[in-house]
Amino acid sequence: MQKKISKIPFKGTAEQEEKLKAVIAECKGDKSKLMHVMQQAQGIYGYLPYEVQVMIAEGMDVPLEKVYGVSTFYAQFSLSPKGAYNISVCLGTACYVKGSQKILDKVCEELGVQPGECSSDGMFSVEACRCIGACGLAPVFTVNDEVYGKVTPEEIPGILAKYRNG
Amino acid sequence: MSNVNVKVNGIEVSVPAGSTVLQAARAAGVEIPTLCYLKEINEIGACRICVAEVKGARSLVASCVYPVNEGMEISTNTPKVIESRKTTLELLLSNHKKECLSCVRSGNCELQKLCTDYGIEDAHKYSGAMTHYAIDRSASHMYRDNEKCILCRRCVAACSNVQAVSVIGANDRGFDTHISSAFEKPLAETSCVSCGQCIVACPTGALSERDDTAKVFEALNDPTKHVVVQTAPSIRVALGEEFGCEMGSIVTGKMVAALRRLGFDKVFDTNFSADLTIMEEANEFIQRYTKKENLPIITSCSPGWIKYCEYYFPEMIPNLSTCKSPQGMFGSVAKTYYAQKMGIDPKDIYVVAIMPCTAKKFEAERLDHTAVKGLADIDAVLTTRELARMIKKEGILFNLLPDDTFDAPFGLGSGAGTIFGATGGVMEAALRTAYETLTKENLDDLHIDFNDVRGTEGVKEATYNIAGNEIHVAVASGLANAEKVLKMVKNGEKHYDFIEIMACPGGCVNGGGQPIQPASVRNNVDIRAVRAAALYRDDKSLPVRKSHENPDIKQIYAEYLEKPGSHIAHEILHTGYIARKKY
Numbered sequence: 068m069q070k071k072i073s074k075i076p077f078k079g080t081a082e083q084e085e086k087l088k089a090v091i092a093e094c095k096g097d098k099s100k101l102m103h104v105m106q107q108a109q110g111i112y113g114y115l116p117y118e119v120q121v122m123i124a125e126g127m128d129v130p131l132e133k134v135y136g137v138s139t140f141y142a143q144f145s146l147s148p149k150g151a152y153n154i155s156v157c158l159g160t161a162c163y164v165k166g167s168q169k170i171l172d173k174v175c176e177e178l179g180v181q182p183g184e185c186s187s188d189g190m191f192s193v194e195a196c197r198c199i200g201a202c203g204l205a206p207v208f209t210v211n212d213e214v215y216g217k218v219t220p221e222e223i224p225g226i227l228a229k230y231r232n233g
Numbered sequence: 234m235s236n237v238n239v240k241v242n243g244i245e246v247s248v249p250a251g252s253t254v255l256q257a258a259r260a261a262g263v264e265i266p267t268l269c270y271l272k273e274i275n276e277i278g279a280c281r282i283c284v285a286e287v288k289g290a291r292s293l294v295a296s297c298v299y300p301v302n303e304g305m306e307i308s309t310n311t312p313k314v315i316e317s318r319k320t321t322l323e324l325l326l327s328n329h330k331k332e333c334l335s336c337v338r339s340g341n342c343e344l345q346k347l348c349t350d351y352g353i354e355d356a357h358k359y360s361g362a363m364t365h366y367a368i369d370r371s372a373s374h375m376y377r378d379n380e381k382c383i384l385c386r387r388c389v390a391a392c393s394n395v396q397a398v399s400v401i402g403a404n405d406r407g408f409d410t411h412i413s414s415a416f417e418k419p420l421a422e423t424s425c426v427s428c429g430q431c432i433v434a435c436p437t438g439a440l441s442e443r444d445d446t447a448k449v450f451e452a453l454n455d456p457t458k459h460v461v462v463q464t465a466p467s468i469r470v471a472l473g474e475e476f477g478c479e480m481g482s483i484v485t486g487k488m489v490a491a492l493r494r495l496g497f498d499k500v501f502d503t504n505f506s507a508d509l510t511i512m513e514e515a516n517e518f519i520q521r522y523t524k525k526e527n528l529p530i531i532t533s534c535s536p537g538w539i540k541y542c543e544y545y546f547p548e549m550i551p552n553l554s555t556c557k558s559p560q561g562m563f564g565s566v567a568k569t570y571y572a573q574k575m576g577i578d579p580k581d582i583y584v585v586a587i588m589p590c591t592a593k594k595f596e597a598e599r600l601d602h603t604a605v606k607g608l609a610d611i612d613a614v615l616t617t618r619e620l621a622r623m624i625k626k627e628g629i630l631f632n633l634l635p636d637d638t639f640d641a642p643f644g645l646g647s648g649a650g651t652i653f654g655a656t657g658g659v660m661e662a663a664l665r666t667a668y669e670t671l672t673k674e675n676l677d678d679l680h681i682d683f684n685d686v687r688g689t690e691g692v693k694e695a696t697y698n699i700a701g702n703e704i705h706v707a708v709a710s711g712l713a714n715a716e717k718v719l720k721m722v723k724n725g726e727k728h729y730d731f732i733e734i735m736a737c738p739g740g741c742v743n744g745g746g747q748p749i750q751p752a753s754v755r756n757n758v759d760i761r762a763v764r765a766a767a768l769y770r771d772d773k774s775l776p777v778r779k780s781h782e783n784p785d786i787k788q789i790y791a792e793y794l795e796k797p798g799s800h801i802a803h804e805i806l807h808t809g810y811i812a813r814k815k816y
């Protein structure tokens with residue numbers, strides 16, 4: 068799957084920028100540290116949007132396309148922010164057999180996003196994940212730290228509403 | 234360097250140590266097919282079409298990167314090798330938009346040729362899951378069709394290693410790997426400099442110039458338009474390749490004849506406006522040199538270089554010569570001086586430029602290139618390839634054409650104008666004129682060649698003593714080389730008075746709009762050197778070899794432009810630049 072690029076406006080804070088700048092200052096001049104800088108940036112911002120990648124490209128003196136290439140090659144990097152609530156639907160074998168794809172589809176449909184994306188209000192992000200070790204409860208998904216097991220697509224709107232109304 | 238002895242298909246050869254299997258095979262007179270490998274540009278050993286069997290090795294080796302050693306026995310055509318190559322081709326075809334019937338590269342496509350050679354003819358057999366991409370037509374000079382891309386990455390290497398631009402790369406992974414720019418931005422929104430070096434590196438129809446032939450045919454068919462054409466210096470030494478002539482053939486006469494048959498009302502020579510550029514630029518250099526202002530002066534005839542400067546070295550903009558390129562100067566005088574002289578309303582004049590360059594398409598769209606308010610100086614730019622396409626479409630048998638000559642008043646070009654097409658040529662042309670202007674002496678035939686600035690090296694330097702002045706010059710071609718030179722100038726490591734920069738390695742003869750030579754040729758012949766040698770032959774054979782001695786040039790200054798650097802020359806022949814943001 069091609070990585071989803073978020074269209075949500077960038078909302079980085081001065082504090083985050085300072086942190087990233089400090090990381091870059093440490094690694095400047097050593098292009099082999101690019102991955103490291105990107106990992107730190109992912110940690111600081113939760114994802115690697117255009118603005119952050121430009122800071123990295125300019126700071127490390129590497130072309131933006133190189134940074135982007137790396138960010139789309141490795142699964143650990145995301146181009147989309149995490150929502151206030153991050154929904155992770157398990158597509159491991161046990162869950163898949165029990166229809167977790169339909170759960171994922173339903174969640175995406177309800178939120179109007181693709182897997183890997185964040186809803187435009189920044190509230191929910193959705194991703195697929197591998198077995199989380201709760202196969203007995205298949206199909207399983209999590210919302211931040213809460214685990215939902217043996218769910219059906221019909222239950223999804225209700226569960227989402229609970230968070231929405233918060 | 235010591236040699237090693239190896240056997241290729243039983244043939245014994247001795248090759249320098251460190252040679253690859255591919256080179257050893259070549260030395261033995263054996264060709265191994267390649268796809269990703271492009272000598273000195275892309276040596277990544279990724280596509281595996283070049284596999285060969287090496288006795289004792291566990292698996293097939295990629296011959297383009299595998300080094301030979303003493304006593305090695307290599308087989309390039311065993312059933313195992315052939316099977317492996319076939320599988321590679323089948324895999325490529327299974328995710329390829331197979332439209333050879335209409336494809337711009339049909340007949341000159343490296344993938345198509347290999348499929349024919351290996352008998353992989355049933356295109357439909359190889360239809361598996363396909364990735365889908367929209368064609369990126371955003372840029373003014375080219376388009377990219379990822380559905381014809383075989384991910385050889387030759388374009389990526391050209392853009393980053395040769396040009397130091399790096400706006401394209403392989404993004405995402407696995408089945409989704411594709412060539413694009415950061416954040417999937419259309420090429421027009423990146424800091425691409427429009428050089429087209431990616432196009433001439435591409436083995437397939439994935440990358441191609443924007444085809445403007447339709448609008449030129451339309452103008453030619455419009456009776457209200459007076460359609461004139463100008464041909465850049467490098468076209469005459471490359472166009473023949475499209476018609477099977479030996480590389481390095483000079484086909485000026487046939488080219489002019491073909492243009493006339495296509496229906497152009499007048500066929501003019503950009504060599505004339507190259508001379509005009511020299512008049513203005515040599516004058517500008519002398520002015521700046523005397524006042525010690527904005528030195529080094531840097532040439533401005535390569536629009537790929539200009540765009541690069543605007544994006545990557547905006548602080549050097551004051552150093553750029555303000556001269557429009559020969560293409561632009563031609564358009565300017567065509568719509569002013571020529572229109573007046575002929576009594577034609579400039580808006581009825583349609584100016585076509587035949588260029589070795591894709592960036593010239595971008596240049597023609599620059600807003601300040603309008604000598605007559607509201608009219609673009611240039612109405613259409615065609616690359617050498619597009620011209621060849623028009624000639625073929627019209628059924629003109631190029632090789633049978635009688636030689637013809639350019640029209641007045643822009644039909645005479647000096648030898649100085651012709652060498653514009655080779656790296657170092659603009660410098661040499663300017664020096665010929667600056668020398669005579671400063672010393673008031675005649676450069677005779679023994680002294681007219683400035684050999685230090687000739688040749689295909691990426692960076693050349695020389696110092697000339699002219700009328701008691703030590704003039705330090707540098708010549709760079711290929712933007713990675715330009716970057717090196719500019720960095721040295723900026724940090725004070727080097728001092729120059731005059732720098733020539735061409736975006737394309739070797740200069741316009743190797744421009745992004747020139748006939749595409751496959752890797753099988755480029756890996757063995759330096760096309761830059763062969764085409765440039767033809768230009769220097771052309772220079773030697775011309776009656777006039779200095780721009781300021783060109784009679785057409787004398788005439789236009791006498792009748793219209795007054796003198797180099799005059800008010801009117803500034804109005805129509807000079808231009809300005811804008812600092813652009815990279816991201």
Ligand code: SF4
Binds near residue numbers: 339
């Ligand atoms: S790129 Fe080559 S193989 Fe593909 S359609 Fe064009 S000519 Fe045919």
Ligand code: SF4
Binds near residue numbers: 396
């Ligand atoms: S035209 Fe030149 S700068 Fe633009 S993508 Fe191609 S190689 Fe890079």
Ligand code: SF4
Binds near residue numbers: 383384387434
């Ligand atoms: S666009 Fe052409 S040169 Fe670039 S990777 Fe694809 S096939 Fe190769």
Ligand code: FES
Binds near residue numbers: 198202
């Ligand atoms: S497969 Fe879903 S939790 Fe194990």
Ligand code: FES
Binds near residue numbers: 268269270283297298
């Ligand atoms: S691996 Fe040798 S040509 Fe591609």
